[in-house]
Amino acid sequence: MIEIRDLVKVYGDKTAVDGISFTVNKGEVLGFLGPNGAGKSTTMNIITGYLSSTSGSVKVNGHDILEEPAEAKKCIGYLPEIPPLYPDMTVLEYLKFICDLKGVAKEGRKEMLASILAMVRITDVAERLIANLSKGYKQRVGIAQALIGNPEILILDEPTVGLDPNQIIEIRKMIKHLAKDRTIILSSHILSEVQAVCDRVVIINNGKLVAIDTINDLSNKINGTSKLIMCFKGPAEDVIRNLTNVAGVDSVELVASEDDIHKIEINSENDDDGIDIRTRLFNSMAMAGWPVLEFRSKELSLEEIFLKLTGEK
């Protein structure tokens, strides 16, 4: 569906994208993961034809983005990092303008607009000025804009950035719904977001490809060892000694203490015997009568993930 080969983009003396190649298959949701400034947006801009690559090629449905731009662009709906909205238009006027711009046929346009408005749930604000909409609604109008012309491929650049948790969940739901009959590329700097919606992940850092993997394989690699954080009330030394003896626990470290409330970090090996190590830890604490105040798994930072994936220490 999308074929990217040896993509390079150089800005002055900075190489923003350095020899990235991957393909996106029909119907899949590909996550594009990397920290800020990794070259995610640049790559997306090149795929959509907003920027040109210094070298390398992008083929969309067999059409080269530089040689047959019109054909290639017709297959793509793009939501840039900042949604390209005209604040002086109402939502409906704006979407009609996009229809004109993309050359959508007049027949059936009303039905298409109505279904898109319903799909991204902005029917009730259709007559309002875009300038007066909240950020979440603006983002949805941006997605609606990308959906116009019913493109087979959707490219969404950090679609949930700057939204509140409820809105993020809504947008994710929407993306999952859209993924049913479309190919989607989605960028993010949050691992859990990519895990929540994508089939496959491309991880880049400093313009270079770090890994391409399915979500399951990636999760296994990352979760080979995992960290847990626990807060409890009780004697720190006794607890640490006790927990270190629990089967599967590698090491226990004291992170912070306040009066007799302590916070520890528990490193564990992957559970081979199929019993969640958290059950054992809890039981051990409960048996000794030390109240657990907080217990959660620690999310790996992107940096740690890169280190794990590249095998560096």
Added chain:
Amino acid sequence: MIAVFKRELISYFKSPVGYVVLAFFFFISGFMFVNQFSSGSINMASEIINLRSFFVIIVPVMTMGLFADDRKRGTDVLYYTSPVGLLNVVLGKFLAAFFLQFILFINVFVHMILTAACKGVIDSGTWGTVIVYFFLAALFISIGIFASSITDSQIVAAIVTFVGILLIQLISVFSTMVSKLFAAILMSSLFRMESEKAGVICSRIESAIRWFDPFSKTNDFSYGIFKVSSLLYCLSFAAFFIFLTYRKLEKKRWAKG
């Protein structure tokens, strides 16, 4: 092209820009007309010619936002990533600004109707100035569009356009100044040229510079003498700047920094 044209034209009247320009132009043209009307002799050609000196204010205001605003809002992405060509986008915006000029000119048409109704003179010379007005408008708008494409600040775009139009309006003044300067240099102790010979050279220089002046080129129109070559000059000038704008936008894709 039509989509962009429609959007830009409508957006003129969704912001104060369209109304401000409209009010300004209507006031100035109305003032001129009433002045002539009350004095008893109406010369529409001279009203239209005088109105041309306000291009320098109206055009920068009309064109400053056309591309600068898109870049600032990030809406230029739409033009780069949708199947319409960039040239169509430039032409659409150009036509929107040009059409706004037509809307402004409605007031002058009203004056012409009033003049005709009062048995005043509306002759080929008057129509000639009307034609010239729109060709000059096209020329100046093309400069404004180009200025708007090179920056993402509306203010800078407006200033560049203002200076550009001012320079063109002053070409005939410059040509005289430059030729006088050359005459002084040629006749000075440095070259010791005879005044006759120097005079010939300087007049050549003057006419060479003046060749670029769209105003003196189209002077004859107000006498009812229509010269296609002058109109072609304005058109090719506008086409050149439209092309430059297109190249400028296209180049952004290949930006290196």
